[in-house]
Amino acid sequence: MASPFLLLLLLIPLCLLVLFLALSFLARPKSVRIPIKNRHVLITGGSSGIGLALAKAAAAQGAHVSILARNAKRLEEATEEIKLATGHMARVLVADVRDPQAVAQALEEAGPVDVLVCNQGVFVPMELEKQDLEEAKFMIDVNLMGTFHLIKAALPGMKSRARETGLPASIAIMSSQAGQVGVYGYTAYSASKFALRGLAESLQQEVIAHNIHVSMIFPPDTATPGLAEEQKKRPELTTIIAGSSGEMKAEDVAKKALDGLKEGQFIIPCNFDGTMLAIATAGLSPQRSAVTALFEVLGAGFMRFVGIGFQWNWYSTIQNWHAKR
Amino acid sequence: MASPFLLLLLVIPLCLLVLFLALSFLARPKSVRIPIKNRHVLITGGSSGIGLALAKAAAAQGAHVSILARNAKRLEEAREEIKLAMGHMARVLVADVRDPQAVAQALEEAGPVDVLVCNQGVFVPMELEKQDLEEAKFMIDVNLMGTFHLIKAALPGMKSRARETGLPASIAIMSSQAGQVGVYGYTAYSASKFALRGLAESLQQEVIAHNIHVSMIFPPDTATPGLAEEQKKRPELTTIIAGSSGEMKAEDVAKKALDGLKEGQFIIPCNFDGTMLAIATAGLSPQRSAVTALFEVLGAGFMRFVGIGFQWNWYSTIQNWHAKR
Numbered sequence: 001m002a003s004p005f006l007l008l009l010l011l012i013p014l015c016l017l018v019l020f021l022a023l024s025f026l027a028r029p030k031s032v033r034i035p036i037k038n039r040h041v042l043i044t045g046g047s048s049g050i051g052l053a054l055a056k057a058a059a060a061q062g063a064h065v066s067i068l069a070r071n072a073k074r075l076e077e078a079t080e081e082i083k084l085a086t087g088h089m090a091r092v093l094v095a096d097v098r099d100p101q102a103v104a105q106a107l108e109e110a111g112p113v114d115v116l117v118c119n120q121g122v123f124v125p126m127e128l129e130k131q132d133l134e135e136a137k138f139m140i141d142v143n144l145m146g147t148f149h150l151i152k153a154a155l156p157g158m159k160s161r162a163r164e165t166g167l168p169a170s171i172a173i174m175s176s177q178a179g180q181v182g183v184y185g186y187t188a189y190s191a192s193k194f195a196l197r198g199l200a201e202s203l204q205q206e207v208i209a210h211n212i213h214v215s216m217i218f219p220p221d222t223a224t225p226g227l228a229e230e231q232k233k234r235p236e237l238t239t240i241i242a243g244s245s246g247e248m249k250a251e252d253v254a255k256k257a258l259d260g261l262k263e264g265q266f267i268i269p270c271n272f273d274g275t276m277l278a279i280a281t282a283g284l285s286p287q288r289s290a291v292t293a294l295f296e297v298l299g300a301g302f303m304r305f306v307g308i309g310f311q312w313n314w315y316s317t318i319q320n321w322h323a324k325r
Numbered sequence: 326m327a328s329p330f331l332l333l334l335l336v337i338p339l340c341l342l343v344l345f346l347a348l349s350f351l352a353r354p355k356s357v358r359i360p361i362k363n364r365h366v367l368i369t370g371g372s373s374g375i376g377l378a379l380a381k382a383a384a385a386q387g388a389h390v391s392i393l394a395r396n397a398k399r400l401e402e403a404r405e406e407i408k409l410a411m412g413h414m415a416r417v418l419v420a421d422v423r424d425p426q427a428v429a430q431a432l433e434e435a436g437p438v439d440v441l442v443c444n445q446g447v448f449v450p451m452e453l454e455k456q457d458l459e460e461a462k463f464m465i466d467v468n469l470m471g472t473f474h475l476i477k478a479a480l481p482g483m484k485s486r487a488r489e490t491g492l493p494a495s496i497a498i499m500s501s502q503a504g505q506v507g508v509y510g511y512t513a514y515s516a517s518k519f520a521l522r523g524l525a526e527s528l529q530q531e532v533i534a535h536n537i538h539v540s541m542i543f544p545p546d547t548a549t550p551g552l553a554e555e556q557k558k559r560p561e562l563t564t565i566i567a568g569s570s571g572e573m574k575a576e577d578v579a580k581k582a583l584d585g586l587k588e589g590q591f592i593i594p595c596n597f598d599g600t601m602l603a604i605a606t607a608g609l610s611p612q613r614s615a616v617t618a619l620f621e622v623l624g625a626g627f628m629r630f631v632g633i634g635f636q637w638n639w640y641s642t643i644q645n646w647h648a649k650r
Contacts, residue, residue: 004329019630026633028640100458127531128473128524129480133425136473140465144516148453148461155454181609182526190523191469198515201507205566205639206452209647241530283606284506284632286640293633300625305344307609308351308618314530315353315611322534 019297024290029208031288032264034115034168037062040161042113044068044097044150045120046090047078049224050174053254054117056081059088061258066091066110069120097146104153112157114167115261118147119174121192123230125185125238136188143192147173147199155207162211171207172215172261173200177274178242180218180281181307183314185238197285204266204286213264218274219253220246237321241314246271264288279303344622349615354533356613357589359440359493362387365486367438369393369422369475370445371415372403374549375499378579379442381406384413386583391416391435394445422471429478437482439492440586443472444499446517448555450510450563461513468517472498472524480532487536496532497540497586498525502599503567505543505606506632508639510563522610529591529611538589543599544578545571562646566639571596589613604628 041058045051046067059065059082067082067090069075075092082090095106097120107113122142124135151171162169178186179193197216204214221227221242231239253270260268266286269278279296280303287293366383370376371392384390384407392407392415394400400417407415420431422445432438447467449460476496487494503511504518522541529539546552546567556564578595585593591611594603605628607621 023630023633026637028633028637128477128528129484129531133473133477137470140470140520144520145462145465148458148513148516152453152458159454179523182523182528182530184527184530186527187524187531188473190527191473191520192523194523195465195469195516195520198504198507198517198519199512202509202511202515203453203507205507205509205562205643206454206512208640208643237530277609281606281608282629282632283608284602284635286636287633293629297626297629297633300629301622304607304618304622304625305348307607308348308353308612308622310609311611312351312353315533318530318533 020294023293027287027290027293029286029288032168032213034170034262034264036115039114040064041115042066042110043117043119047074049226050222050250050253051119052078053250054257055090056085057254057258059086066093068093068095068106070096097149098141100149103149107153112161113154115170116154117172118150120146121174123189125234127185127235128187139188139192144195158212159210169212170261171212175216175218177218177220177277180277183241185235215261215265215268217257217268219270220248222248222250222253224250240317280307345619348618352612352615352618354611354613357493357538359495359587359589361440364439365389366440367391367435368442368444372399374551375547375575375578376444377403378575380415381410382579382583384411391418393418393420393431395421422474423466425474428474432478437486438479440495441479442497443475445471446499448514450559452510452560453512464513464517469520483537484535494537495586496537500541500543502543502545502602505602508566510560540586540590540593542582542593544595545573547573547575547578549575565642605632
């Protein structure tokens with residue numbers, strides 16, 4: 001008679017196979033390949049940091065790049081950098097994303113977009129008790145409303161372009177690990193980044209029929225001028241808690257972002273921590289890849305346990321910090 | 326020799342026990358009981374719908390209730406209703422939550438708060454492509470910025486009150502199942518409700534040391550004047566997709582909300598669907614209850630599978646709907 005252990009040994013791979021086949025059937029939206037060579041890629045916050053790195057990476061892959069930001073001088077310097085690095089002359093668009101008219105005008109000037117990268121973002125960590133409401137509003141206006149303005153302005157052109165060319169288009173939204181978990185000092189920033197996920201999950205259902213594919217990128221702290229500014233003002237507890245995740249280089253985040261949006265990946269983590277966080281916070285996000293879905297289903301329970309462990313660590317840290325005062 | 330099946334039968338409960346003990350140790354923040362009898366409960370959006378039901382329920386439990394809303398006449402009518410139902414004379418505060426000065430003034434007039442229920446909300450479902458940006462801004466301003474204004478204004482009083490009385494305080498934030506998953510027509514509404522979660526996760530870490538406990542309530546469609554208005558304008562696809570979850574009565578949502586905030590429960594679902602959604606979207610939320618944590622860890626993987634199944638259903642619905650046009 002066959003050993004029961006042998007049966008168990010066979011049952012497990014069999015269950016995994018059945019699960020994988022079920023996920024392959026269920027995973028929606030379906031897989032897509034989004035080319036960027038010779039296509040119009042518009043990147044906001046494109047004059048520095050991750051945006052500039054994205055512009056260079058896209059140009060290197062043969063895209064026609066437009067960069068949008070507030071500061072004309074920094075934009076000019078950025079086009080110089082892109083030209084030196086890739087030989088590509090990026091188009092420059094000056095606009096404050098908080099102003100819907102300025103955004104509409106800039107998008108009109110830019111012409112129809114194939115890949116819209118809503119990457120602009122500001123970040124001022126501070127306890128809500130101490131933070132100026134104006135500063136909180138600033139983050140919501142730039143990070144969230146700015147993204148609404150951009151998508152609203154770009155959508156008609158993107159739809160008709162996708163229809164004419166028959167090629168899939170992309171709306172890629174820069175979030176943050178702060179858009180997966182909120183920690184001390186992050187009320188407004190996490191609010192703005194969490195919001196983008198609600199926007200994106202709904203938007204994907206609205207635009208899938210137009211062959212437009214929504215992606216969100218979730219980097220950790222990234223070595224940019226923005227980060228340097230932000231670290232000057234961070235509350236101490238924020239540094240201790242948010243320091244849990246490693247720092248990344250802008251070029252590496254840009255690479256992950258581009259690779260991910262070209263696959264229409266809805267949630268794009270940028271490093272190992274990010275991948276674990278993505279499994280923990282997969283929620284009801286759409287998942288095109290059956291393999292990733294399998295990892296999500298198998299890893300979700302363990303990651304919830306790990307997440308509870310992190311909160312134990314963070315709340316203990318907060319308790320100890322206060323006990324010392 | 327003991328049967329291997331018997332061993333397995335013993336190993337499983339043993340593992341569950343070890344897991345439960347580990348979660349009991351790790352679960353943070355710790356359990357809390359927040360009394361509301363004879364304490365000051367301030368409810369925004371308190372003149373109708375869930376807010377009014379909350380006001381009645383809190384008054385029935387002996388709380389001193391303040392209700393805040395924009396419309397003085399409706400507030401007076403609400404006060405009458407509460408008096409008739411509970412014999413309690415609620416305080417009335419007239420303010421538009423979008424105006425930080427008006428909110429600060431109202432909170433000053435109200436005096437220190439023990440339980441702040443940020444319940445105001447507006448909801449206009451529409452495809453982003455068709456929706457007026459002003460309408461999107463309206464939802465973000467009322468649902469999200471309004472909540473920032475309220476918490477900012479109430480915090481100093483809540484802190485000193487909690488310190489004087491030695492009793493735990495509560496900040497309860499009305500979210501929605503639309504704050505757990507974004508669907509067709511919900512870009513701005515889901516954005517505003519997802520944002521509240523980023524706010525709440527961060528806020529809890531900032532205020533735990535002041536004995537203030539943050540809760541979020543996630544009702545489905547609830548039979549209120551607000552819902553009646555909203556259903557007039559819903560896109561057809563939104564009705565089909567969002568109709569997946571059942572409707573609830575305002576009184577039942579209010580009961581769940583009060584019961585949950587009195588336990589300092591961070592995520593308060595209101596019905597069975599909501600509980601399943603809560604497990605699926607537990608993410609890195611704090612969890613005080615080891616029992617709930619156990620269900621989250623054990624159920625996360627299965628709920629991810631179910632979530633992927635829902636997306637298969639929704640995207641198929643969207644595809645079929647478009648195919649018919």
